[in-house]
Amino acid sequence: MTTAQPGSARDTILARVREALRVPAPLPHMKSHAAEEAAPAGPASLTILPVEFARPWLPDGGDTPEACLAILTENLGKLKAVVHRAADPTAAAAFVADLARDRGWQRVAWHGHALVEPVATALPCAAERIDAGAFDKNALETCDAGITACEALVAQTGSILVSSATCGGRALSILPHVHIVVATLEQIVGTLGEALEDVRARHAGRIPSMVSFITGPSRTGDIERILVLGAHGPKELFVVLVG
Amino acid sequence: MAPRVGLAVASVLERLGHTCEFRSAQTCCGQPSFNAGYWDEARAVARHAIGVFAGAEAVVGPSGSCVAMMRVFYPQLLTGTPHEQAALDLAARTFEFGEFLVEKLGVTDVGARFPHRVTYHDGCHGLRELRIKNAPRELLRHVRDLELVECDEPESCCGFGGLFSVKYPMISTAMAEVKGGSLARTECDYIVSSDPSCQLQLDGWLSRSGKKPRTIHLAEVLAGADA
Amino acid sequence: MTPATSTAAPHGTFEAADPHDAKKKFLHDAAEHVRDEGHRAFVRKALGGYYASRDTQKARYRDWEHARDAASLAKWSAVNRLDELLPKFVANFERNGGRVHWARNAEEARDIVLGLLRAAKAKAVIKSKCMTSEEIHLNAAMEKDGYGVVESDLGEFIQQLRGEPPYHFVFPCMHVRRDEISDLFGKHLGTPPTDSPEELTMIARRHMRRLYVDADVGITGANFLVAETGQISITENEGNARLTAALPRVHIAISGIEKVVEHLDDLAVLLPMLATAGAGQPMTCYNTLYAGPRQPGECDGPAEMHLVLLDNSRTALLADPEQRDALHCIRCGACLNVCPIFKNVGGFTYGTTYQGPIGSVITPHLRGLADWNHLSGASSLCGACTDACPVRIDIHHHLLHNRRNAAKSAPSRLERLGHKVFVMVASRPWLFALGGAVFRKTLWLVKKLRPPLLRDWLATRDLPPAPAASFRSQWRRRS
Numbered sequence: 001m002t003t004a005q006p007g008s009a010r011d012t013i014l015a016r017v018r019e020a021l022r023v024p025a026p027l028p029h030m031k032s033h034a035a036e037e038a039a040p041a042g043p044a045s046l047t048i049l050p051v052e053f054a055r056p057w058l059p060d061g062g063d064t065p066e067a068c069l070a071i072l073t074e075n076l077g078k079l080k081a082v083v084h085r086a087a088d089p090t091a092a093a094a095f096v097a098d099l100a101r102d103r104g105w106q107r108v109a110w111h112g113h114a115l116v117e118p119v120a121t122a123l124p125c126a127a128e129r130i131d132a133g134a135f136d137k138n139a140l141e142t143c144d145a146g147i148t149a150c151e152a153l154v155a156q157t158g159s160i161l162v163s164s165a166t167c168g169g170r171a172l173s174i175l176p177h178v179h180i181v182v183a184t185l186e187q188i189v190g191t192l193g194e195a196l197e198d199v200r201a202r203h204a205g206r207i208p209s210m211v212s213f214i215t216g217p218s219r220t221g222d223i224e225r226i227l228v229l230g231a232h233g234p235k236e237l238f239v240v241l242v243g
Numbered sequence: 244m245a246p247r248v249g250l251a252v253a254s255v256l257e258r259l260g261h262t263c264e265f266r267s268a269q270t271c272c273g274q275p276s277f278n279a280g281y282w283d284e285a286r287a288v289a290r291h292a293i294g295v296f297a298g299a300e301a302v303v304g305p306s307g308s309c310v311a312m313m314r315v316f317y318p319q320l321l322t323g324t325p326h327e328q329a330a331l332d333l334a335a336r337t338f339e340f341g342e343f344l345v346e347k348l349g350v351t352d353v354g355a356r357f358p359h360r361v362t363y364h365d366g367c368h369g370l371r372e373l374r375i376k377n378a379p380r381e382l383l384r385h386v387r388d389l390e391l392v393e394c395d396e397p398e399s400c401c402g403f404g405g406l407f408s409v410k411y412p413m414i415s416t417a418m419a420e421v422k423g424g425s426l427a428r429t430e431c432d433y434i435v436s437s438d439p440s441c442q443l444q445l446d447g448w449l450s451r452s453g454k455k456p457r458t459i460h461l462a463e464v465l466a467g468a469d470a
Numbered sequence: 471m472t473p474a475t476s477t478a479a480p481h482g483t484f485e486a487a488d489p490h491d492a493k494k495k496f497l498h499d500a501a502e503h504v505r506d507e508g509h510r511a512f513v514r515k516a517l518g519g520y521y522a523s524r525d526t527q528k529a530r531y532r533d534w535e536h537a538r539d540a541a542s543l544a545k546w547s548a549v550n551r552l553d554e555l556l557p558k559f560v561a562n563f564e565r566n567g568g569r570v571h572w573a574r575n576a577e578e579a580r581d582i583v584l585g586l587l588r589a590a591k592a593k594a595v596i597k598s599k600c601m602t603s604e605e606i607h608l609n610a611a612m613e614k615d616g617y618g619v620v621e622s623d624l625g626e627f628i629q630q631l632r633g634e635p636p637y638h639f640v641f642p643c644m645h646v647r648r649d650e651i652s653d654l655f656g657k658h659l660g661t662p663p664t665d666s667p668e669e670l671t672m673i674a675r676r677h678m679r680r681l682y683v684d685a686d687v688g689i690t691g692a693n694f695l696v697a698e699t700g701q702i703s704i705t706e707n708e709g710n711a712r713l714t715a716a717l718p719r720v721h722i723a724i725s726g727i728e729k730v731v732e733h734l735d736d737l738a739v740l741l742p743m744l745a746t747a748g749a750g751q752p753m754t755c756y757n758t759l760y761a762g763p764r765q766p767g768e769c770d771g772p773a774e775m776h777l778v779l780l781d782n783s784r785t786a787l788l789a790d791p792e793q794r795d796a797l798h799c800i801r802c803g804a805c806l807n808v809c810p811i812f813k814n815v816g817g818f819t820y821g822t823t824y825q826g827p828i829g830s831v832i833t834p835h836l837r838g839l840a841d842w843n844h845l846s847g848a849s850s851l852c853g854a855c856t857d858a859c860p861v862r863i864d865i866h867h868h869l870l871h872n873r874r875n876a877a878k879s880a881p882s883r884l885e886r887l888g889h890k891v892f893v894m895v896a897s898r899p900w901l902f903a904l905g906g907a908v909f910r911k912t913l914w915l916v917k918k919l920r921p922p923l924l925r926d927w928l929a930t931r932d933l934p935p936a937p938a939a940s941f942r943s944q945w946r947r948r949s
Contacts, residue, residue: 023789025549215756421813
């Protein structure tokens with residue numbers, strides 16, 4: 001073990017950084033003049049945020065709620081997530097109960113949330129609430145499925161935004177073999193940029209310890225670059241859209 | 244190494260009504276030293292070349308790599324020296340042959356005939372330093388009786404890379420094998436190229452491997468070289 | 471310790487015994503590898519699928535080139551204000567409850583991690599993909615100290631069992647066939663043979679589950695450090711990093727100091743482009759931001775989170791304004807995927823942690839120009855890498871810059887002499903013409919004699935005969 005004082009490595013590194021940056025580096029060669037204009041000579045601060053600059057060029061997320069829903073649904077389909085439209089919470093609960101019956105699930109985990117509770121109480125099998133009392137990871141590991149709410153659905157990428165503060169912690173949306181998300185149409189946003197802006201606004205007081213964009217069931221391409229679903233995270237992702 | 248290419252360039256340009264001049268004081272663009280990292284040496288050769296071409300209205304070269312050296316890298320090499328402005332002036336007047344016909348002269352049909360099946364090999368300097376992609380294809384599309392097909396990886400490097408071809412010969416050969424193989428699979432009669440260095444590499448491998456096609460320079464096709 | 475960890479090979483090293491021999495080893499390994507046509511064809515086939523998906527995803531952008539401008543601006547701005555943004559990130563991260571540790575070099579980083587393991591009384595360590603940990607040879611150090619370490623990423627797990635380092639820093643086992651994986655699992659895990667990638671993945675999934683639940687320390691890397699919010703961002707497809715940072719009671723993340731971005735919003739540009747360029751996906755499956763350990767009111771998560779920030783010569787690269795943009799790298803691997811050198815010599819031939827074009831640029835800076843400059847020389851400078859880079863790093867020109875720097879600081883006398891002779895000849899037209907005439911007359915003889923360099927050409931390629939007359943004389947004749 002080195003005997004260096006904890007402070008000195010930090011001081012050394014920051015001093016090296018400051019010294020290194022005394023000579024400015026030129027802007028990389030850009031395609032557009034607008035990009036060059038976004039970066040004035042002098043200190044490397046930008047006159048426009050990269051996300052603003054990129055907005056017209058990134059993939060479309062939809063301009064209207066209808067367009068967003070259509071793009072979201074198409075993207076979720078391509079990701080092999082299953083989308084189910086439910087007219088109301090009762091219909092949502094019935095869908096999940098049917099699923100549990102068909103699959104022969106024994107235990108399903110859930111967290112306390114207005115959208116999730118009615119679904120959990122309608123389950124035909126044991127329902128394990130993981131955020132009341134001490135967290136039991138061994139118990140969660142035996143669950144067939146996990147039901148969570150979400151903070152947003154992002155049309156542009158087909159992503160589900162969850163956080164440890166509002167969606168049952170960290171493990172519920174990643175450990176069980178099946179992940180079921182219960183969401184409303186109002187939670188759909190067009191782009192990743194909007195979703196990130198909302199994260200900052202929603203959690204201005206205290207950012208959750210984990211914020212995660214889930215884009216489809218777990219997958220890997222490590223074996224001969226062939227796509228396989230269900231590497232370590234959930235093998236299946238169901239998105240129940242209420243409304 | 245290939246005088247007929249230069250003669251073909253002149254023949255095409257003269258057919259279009261232009262006067263060609265060859266300045267015999269020219270030697271080499273200096274790229275071998277530049278690529279090897281010997282920039283002081285490359286600078287000396289660059290200064291000579293700039294002197295040779297001073298005052299020419301347009302400098303046309305049948306080589307993507309040489310033109311890239313003169314247009315893209317001379318200004319970098321000579322930045323901060325008394326020759327910087329001269330390098331920039333030369334860069335503004337230097338063109339690759341196919342690019343010159345299409346972009347500068349606005350010509351795509353030079354009245355050529357070449358009744359063969361051909362494919363085009365994009366030389367890396369022309370493609371990525373000079374941004375030339377469509378010009379040679381436009382020119383070939385207007386050649387009478389010529390059938391143009393694309394191989395499955397037209398933009399892959401042939402593996403020449405100057406001294407790389409002999410400093411890392413096993414890698415260079417593997418690259419020739421991949422690109423040469425792709426080009427040969429088109430079952431073309433000729434592989435058209437705008438860079439004699441690529442031609443040297445590809446022909447070297449094709450002939451050793453017993454594959455049928457050989458390269459031909461774009462200028463020779465347009466000059467109506469009819470084999 | 472679980473059976474898998476005790477039988478897993480110590481983390482493979484592919485380094486030359488003497489670092490000064492790295493070039494010799496490179497030449498040897500390259501020559502061997504290009505002969506393996508089966509391997510080269512296998513890798514080309516795997517990449518073919520990637521090219522198709524990548525192009526499909528790029529086409530979804532309304533303008534990919536403009537998006538590259540935006541991504542490039544984001545990283546240029548962050549790296550060039552690292553003096554301001556790195557402390558800002560650290561202050562925000564620590565405010566969220568995590569602890570930051572600074573490491574000037576690999577040894578300090580290893581010592582910090584080992585110290586944290588000791589303090590946590592760790593018995594089982596689970597890791598998700600972390601190239602920085604490869605760079606500092608962390609696994610070997612942890613194993614030496616007696617910790618059972620399991621790589622949870624499927625590709626890294628396979629490489630760990632094979633005793634090999636990652637072949638490609640995004641696709642660690644892209645060179646391995648499914649039957650080889652089946653044999654590997656049979657040997658180490660006792661599972662029956664199968665040629666189904668799905669079944670092989672399920673084997674790894676089942677094997678890992680208990681390890682996640684039982685591990686007391688989880689080690690991850692980080693793709694981005696968000697200065698504005700003090701969060702680290704981790705990108706993955708499998709969910710193993712999510713599990714590594716969810717279940718164990720201690721989370722240790724390791725990151726180079728250059729990973730900083732200024733705004734949370736920058737990720738709206740960088741995350742999709744990382745996925746598109748790196749894997750031909752619209753978005754990687756899990757993109758997760760960690761602000762710190764579990765907070766009051768949250769029902770699970772690690773009690774402690776530590777972040778090890780590593781310099782290890784990054785500040786040396788930062789101090790080179792010409793090549794500073796190499797630190798913009800988001801480790802997508804796109805440059806590897808298009809590089810004909812990589813495709814023909816394979817990932818191991820580079821003999822160092824970071825392969826491919828970006829690896830060839832930065833390794834001389836991280837590990838010494840004199841010993842590693844051959845990586846910058848082993849390139850035809852085709853520029854496919856620069857075209858592929860989502861953040862517009864001038865990769866192939868930096869290979870030239872490294873060559874120039876090496877020629878200045880460690881020139882080869884013979885080579886320098888050769889270039890001086892060349893300049894002498896090329897500056898004198900009469901001498902050049904004379905040289906041309908000599909060349910034309912004697913090429914047939916030179917081909918027979920096969921001097922070095924020419925010999926290397928002629929081993930695999932023919933040379934045309936010399937032209938009968940010079941261009942000069944033919945030009946004179948026509949006019």
